[in-house]
Amino acid sequence: MARFSRSDFTLEGFRRQLAHVDALPQLCVLGLVSGIITGAAMVAFRLLLEAGAVFYMPDGNPEGFEGLPPWLRSLLPIIAVSVLGLLLYRQKATAQKMGVGHVIERLSYHQGRFPMRNWLNQWWVGVVSVLGGLSAGREGPAIHLGAAASSGLGVKLRLPNNSLRVLVACGTAAGISASFNTPVAGVIFAMEVVMMEYTLMSFMPVILASTMAALIAQMVYGNEPAFRIPEVVLGSLMNLPWVIVLGLVVGLLAGLFIHISRNKRMQAWPLWLRLACVGVATGVVAWWFPQVQGIGYDSVAAALNNQLDINVLLALMIAKLLITALTVSGGVPIGIIGPTLVIGAATGALGGILGGWLWPDKASDPGIYAMLGMAAMMGAVLQAPLAALMALLELTHTPHVMLPGMLVVVVACLTSRQLTGCEGFFISSVRYGLHPLQQPLMQALSRVSVPAVMERSLVRTERKVTFEQARKLLETNPVWLIIERSNEEKSVLALKASALARWLLEHDEALDGDAPPDNESVDLLEIPGQRLELAPIGLQATLSEAFIKLQDDALGALYVVHGYRPKRQRISGIITRGAIERYYYYSDPNTDADPNTRTDPKANDSPV
CATH class of the missing domain: 3.10.580.10 (CBS-domain)
Structure with missing residues (x-):
């Protein structure tokens, strides 16, 4: 039986225990604290979005761009990039890095330590990007804010660097969990996309952090699923070949999205020209299709319930993909997971409608294809199939969609990787080839x-x-x-x-x-x-x-x-x-x- 001394319960003893690979109880304590901090930060961020929307959005809805007059919703993206250009890009290049890519970079090359300036910038940049009508998600800011706040706790307490890695994963999972009300998907995302490993010592603290963040978010926003959809089933197994075709199409679209996002020619343009292109292109499309603006969760819900016209679905599949990729390539730090869900849902809904035309007696409801497309696009862009499946399950609360979901996600991931040469959006955004976090020796030694x-x-x-x-x-x-x-x-x-x-x-x-x-x-x-x-x-x-x-x-x-x-x-x-x-x-x-x-x-x- 282990013996404990008084020194084991001091901060110095806590640090000493965390240095070892088997410090599971200590890491679980950190996970609980990280979940509380990140959950509170995510609630604060969402309240900021809602407070900003009160001033000019219909009913104070941050997603209500459709209710704005065309001239205003077209002007908003130009105002947003102007604000970003004037305030953000006057700072050093290192202070402009934000989002999930920044989290992976700090974890890979800086032992999980985050600059305070970038963290402060992420608050207002996230609000301006979403409320300014750019095609941007809130999960990128959520992950950055959560990971940096959790890591900052460890730095403040002077904890060993191996525990900072776990704190970054805890903050990431908690950010996803509180933002989407998806605690399991948050855990898988943190391990699959950010940490790039699965270990027991990391899993349990991350689970606790994700759970606490979800509880805090549910105390404020309730426990309702993100999307309400009717009860739908795949029906005949004759739909499975069409599911495979959908996976191929989504995989190609994911590859196109990543390649445009990493366009070296546009990145070499002057800053003012890149920002002007992003603002003008978004404003022009928004004049006719305001659904491409903002996060787009209202559009996802409408696609799942077959409430969008074909021309709107085409705009979301093509225009939102191009606008989002152009925004990333232009250097605007936005979250891309939300937009990829919208693009995937629209693509799946179009595939379901086409399938209904071809096989009216056997085809399933387009809503189920919208769900499959949503998961396939997220999995293919991130090269994170398990995180995409868990997000699909928790966002829709539809367990029977998991079987075709596994098939379509795997096909989309393989298509994106093998046919288009994309290894994942966030890996390619840090370093092509083998990522440092994927090296087994360095993984073991960093624990x-x-x-x-x-x-x-x-x-x-x-x-x-x-x-x-x-x-x-x-x-x-x-x-x-x-x-x-x-x-x-x-x-x-x-x-x-x-x-x-x-x-x-x-x-x-x-x-x-x-x-x-x-x-x-x-x-x-x-x-x-x-x-x-x-x-x-x-x-x-x-x-x-x-x-x-x-x-x-x-x-x-x-x-x-x-x-x-x-x-x-x-x-x-x-x-x-x-x-x-x-x-x-x-x-x-x-x-x-x-x-x-x-x-x-x-x-x-x-x-x-």
């Missing part, structure tokens, strides 16, 4: 922080010491001697304590019982032994950060710095390549009560 495997048995010393001082250094049986240099520009060195003990023994034997001269000292840089050149690394760093830093061939090991004031920092431990390799390749809990902190002197002699 643990350096305190879990560092060698703590060490003493600090100057280069030259007397014989008495040298013997005192060995009294506590350290493994390493950290040799501090007189000049800060010189590297700190590490020497095995066994090398000093061996040299003292040989020196005493050479003296044959005589006392050493009074003025004789021991130069720790001259005695035989392997000395490792060290570089500092923070106590919060993960093993993946240490591994990358040790790729420099000149470094033999890293010394772990503890403390936040430069002049009062202390060395808490040392970490070598051998320690990282032993953690990754083998760890037997039966050999030691705490395998992460065990010391193997023999292994420490391996080449580093």
